[in-house]
């Protein structure tokens with residue numbers, strides 16, 4: 001990090017730093033409230049927030065009626081996604097081992113992961129962690145991973161749909177690197193703003209919503225960041241993502257009135273609970289190894 005040009009603004013404003021992926025400083029405004037690194041194309045939200053302020057976003061309202069219509073009700077669709085990821089990780093670590101999940105929310109992945117790994121995790125959403133521990137018996141703790149004492153070493157550290165929410169994902173991944181065993185796996189998923197669908201949608205791409213999404217990676221910028229931190233054998237894949245009909249209609253209703261009329265009708269029927277796979281090839285799953 002030494003050669004990174006950084007400065008801290010006055011008051012309680014967050015650090016304004018050079019690109020977390022490549023270290024370049026000049027950025028150009030792109031869409032409202034976002035700026036793109038002129039060198040590697042990484043996009044970030046322009047937010048003058050103290051990092052602590054991000055914690056206030058992830059209350060019960062975020063998971064119920066906020067970004068998620070009802071995260072717990074969506075559990076089955078989420079489980080399908082997590083089973084695929086667990087199968088990938090079990091292939092990489094057939095003997096199992098110690099797994100740590102950063103951003104475990106309600107513990108759906110931990111619940112699946114504990115069948116193969118000694119799995120535990122953390123989240124800054126207190127309600128979600130409490131519910132995960134009570135309802136699913138997972139080993140989850142409330143807290144900010146960055147502020148926790150050095151743990152591990154772990155065979156696997158994963159962050160599912162989490163890095164985009166962080167003010168400084170580079171610092172979390174740097175710590176994760178230090179806590180992995182040699183040969184350990186970093187696993188994460190996030191949107192790909194360089195994907196064809198994201199480029200077609202432009203500023204209307206469904207994943208653009210600061211302040212909960214702060215960082216918008218491309219395959220290139222993610223590769224730069226992981227290489228800078230010392231990760232090797234970085235693999236990208238674009239598996240389909242399971243979704244729930246009710247949740248899809250809620251999102252569509254936010255943008256198109258016709259769906260707000262259809263939604264209550266569907267919600268009362270079993271149709272609303274149907275889960276289906278969708279692949280717009282704009283969600284990347286990334287596996288990297290610490291040599």
Ligand SMILES: [Zn+2]
Nearest residue numbers: 019022037040
């Ligand atoms: Zn950059």
